[in-house]
Amino acid sequence: MNAYGTGNITAREPFPVAARHELGDAQLRANLRRATHTIRDKRLRVVEELPDWEQLRRAGAAIKDDVLRRLPELLETFEAAAAAAGATVHWARDAQEACRLVTGLVEAAGVTEVVKVKSMATQEIGLNEALASAGVDAVETDLAELIVQLADDTPSHILVPAIHYNRRQIRELFAARMPGVDVDTLTDDPAALAEAARRHLRARFLSAQVAVSGANFAVADSGTLVVVESEGNGRMCLTLPPTLISIVGIEKIVPTFADLEVFLQLLPRSSTGEPMNPYTSMWTGVTPGDGPQTVHIVLVDNGRTATLGDEVGRQALRCIRCSACLNVCPVYERVGGHAYGSVYPGPIGAILSPQLTGPDGAANRTLPFASTLCGACFDACPVRIDIPEVLVHLRQRGVDARRGRPSAQRAGFQSLAWVMRDRKRYATALRAARRGGAPLRMAASRRGTLRRLPWPLSAWTASRDLPVPPKQTFREWWDKHVSP
Amino acid sequence: MSAREETLARARANRPVAAGSVPRDYRTTAPADVDLIELLVDRLVDYRATVRRCALAAVPGVVAELLGDDSAAVVPSGVPDEWLSAYPGKVLRDEPPLAVADLDAPGVAVLTGCAVAVAQTGTIILDTGPGQGRRALTLVPDHHLCVLPAEQVVYGLPEALARLAAPTRPLTLVSGPSATSDIELDRVEGVHGPRRLDVVITDRLE
Helix, strand or coil: CCCCCCCCCCCCHHHHHHHHHHHCCHHHHHHHHHHHHHHHHHHHHHHCCCHHHHHHHHHHHHHHHHHHHHHHHHHHHHHHHHHHHHCEEEEEHHHHHHHHHHHHHHCCCCCCCCEEEECCHHHHHHHHHHHHHCCCCCEEEHHHHHHHHHHCCCCCCCCCCCCCCCCCHHHHHHHHHHHCCCCCCCCEEEHHHHHHHHHHHHHHHHHHCEEEEECCCCCCCCCEEEECCCCCCHHHHHHHHCCEEEEEEEHHHEEHHHHHHHHHHHHHHCCEEECCCCCEEECCECCCCCCCEEEEEEEEECCCHHHHCCCCCCHHHHHCCCCCHHCHHHCCCCCCCHCCCCCCCCHHHHHHHHHCCCCCCCHHHHHHHHCCCCHHHHHHHCCCCCCCHHHHHHHHHHHCCCCCCHHHHHHHHHHHHHHHHHHHHHHHHHHHHHHHHHHHHHHHHCEEEEECCCCCHHHCCCCCEECCCCCCCHHHHHHHCCCC | HHHHHHHHHHHHHHHCCCCCCCCCCCCCCCCCCCCCHHHHHHHHHCCCCCEECCCHHHHHHHHHHHCCCCCEEEEEECCCCHCCCCCCEEEECCCCCCCHHHHCCCCCCECCCCCCCCCCCCEECCCCCCCCCHHEEEHCCCEEEEEEEEHHHEEEEEHHHHHCCCCCCEEEEEECCEECCCCCCCCCCCCCCCCCEEEEEEEEEC
């Protein structure tokens, strides 16, 4: 079986093509700008409150690195502890295997509807689609996931999947598609919209027989799973239905219960910009008389062990899915999450998706180029993933993998390298460029750049301006003015 | 090879070799000059919870006042009877276990204690121990009233997690009433969990 991952982590079209389409939507950009700026300001305020933030970041990164070194042992410890506490632990190599497993468990429970806690792992493996094709309705209970599901859309942000909708759009959506909603009294006040969601889901929570969740952390030494949330839909799903199925990526492991003291400080402040999220649930297998009495855990690889093999790229596996890097990214702020194709958008998606799918992941090799390398993502990352370093590394890996194939760009750079290796050749070339460039100056913009060149050079100017060669090189200026 | 063996084999083959240590120089105790109760109150109010401070002897009166709008109060075992001595409404004990529909009925509140409270983050930790009950009791009713004595308050999360007697019991960390930031990333209170959270902080028990 392929060592790489499958599922909703593959960009179908190259990033520049997808981005161009998204950039055409002015409403989308306005919504994104407003939302990302709100959250990044909140994050900065709550991070400044903690004098030991840097120490927490370093501890978080070191704990996760330690997990990667001891991953096989810690997974076995987790499995044994969870099983001893009454959970059944399953393993899945990729998305298809995980979906098959979960579908089988749901069918065995004899239900046609499950309630779901928001989970990136289930988005990644495409669980809702798989359940639908087996005739099972997966009801998303997180408000933003519910919005996306009602709109028949896909998530565009890790934390707030409906970040691309504003309150007016959400009100219209609820009025049109939410069964039983009172259209006449529904306003676009967020509190009224939350109330509508509460009424819509209440009966389903109370009658559901099977819940599906992910987990933010899996504690190896105790077999405990942790879900961090805000609304209480997570608590409902984790407590009321008699059967609980949790899908957990293998990198979610932390060694000990005490390690949560680091991550439960890092995650909420980075994620929603609060000192603490409203609700965090932890459970260990089955507790008689409290919560689900049948508990399944599905441990999913889906390209994670393959990612582990890359010395530079493996740091992406530290990610705790807080989405702080999305909120500070100038590229994400403009194009939104859909342009990245994968369920993991933004800077972390640009390094995670191509590694999970490997070199044959369709257009994923274009994702590491979806960045200005400004470094804001590294500063914001609570587990110190050096995203720019990995972006550059993956760009290089992508170029190396295609070295054998002919490319106009590479041919161009090879000639340029030949010219620049020799001072005389370089000076001659500059003079030639200046003379050749003189007529171009007529066509240049006020900033002295060319917006569009004819084919094949149009490939270069499609996403960049080309500066017109200056009237004089620096060396020429120096010869004239300084060295007599 | 099974999925389990294959995943473990690949993790073994691909994992990093260099050993590293974990620096633990972050804060694990309270700063000297901090008033824990004041900090906790400040945080809870920030989350729009209602907070009262009172002497232990005044608890029955404060509880009766805070439960004034509720026709029934769910009480897990371990909550002292005298806390409800001034409450005129119906008292629902969870023995035998109440049906979810009883918990979901309008006008039902729940009165509990807690395991430990975290001042720095305004967090109440429930571990289903005495006076807290099973998880559904503090989830389904729309109003949660929690009474905690001052000695249950610690500064930060590291102290709080270390204080838990049995971390493998189901744990719920509650920081304010149910809320969402899913619409334009603006926080609004009140989705699926209790929409009203009241906290009563009493004097130290002697």
